[in-house]
Amino acid sequence: MQYAPVVVALPIADRPTSYRFYSEGLGLEAVGEPAEDGVPEPLQFALNAGFRVMLVPTGGFGWVIGRHEVAGRGQSECVVSLPAATPADVDQLVGRARAAGAEVVVEPGPQPWGYTGTFADPDGHLWTVLADAH
Structure with missing residues (x-):
């Protein structure tokens, strides 16, 4: 079975900061229509046709990971x-x-x-x- 696109979700502190870094800094194109704050919701960037990175505010990330904790800055899981x-x-x-x-x-x-x-x-x-x- 193939899964496409594969989406890797990463927790973030601030949507506008992350949006600027990935779009202006790295030159990636966001997927989706802008929300009221001008940033697409959900905030996703297509790295290619089969892979996206989704940037989720830490609070919302907690809904997905349940009782697990978000790794602190300087601790990398991937x-x-x-x-x-x-x-x-x-x-x-x-x-x-x-x-x-x-x-x-x-x-x-x-x-x-x-x-x-x-x-x-x-x-x-x-x-x-x-x-x-x-």
């Missing part, structure tokens, strides 16, 4: 990995994220598995950008 064609593309996207306010947690550079860099979004969620080693 890393979202974005492919890049070349090391220069890795540098560009990590640089763009930094300019938009991301914390670069691993500077772009060569690793045994490829050329990669990792940044944390405004809520501390980790995103790694990877150009495969060939």
Whole structure:
């Protein structure tokens, strides 16, 4: 069975801040019509035809996770990995994220598995950008 699109939900503190970071900072296009605050509800970005990230205010996120707790900033339960064609593309996207306010947690550079860099979004969620080693 195939599931498309796959949606990864991440808790956020502030909808407008996250919306600006992902749309203006990373250049992603939001899915859906804007709500009264000008931000689409639900706040989703399509990374490709089969994968979306949905950004949910922490209170609403609690409705989904029940008695579980949201991981605190600096505690990561997942890393979202974005492919890049070349090391220069890795540098560009990590640089763009930094300019938009991301914390670069691993500077772009060569690793045994490829050329990669990792940044944390405004809520501390980790995103790694990877150009495969060939």
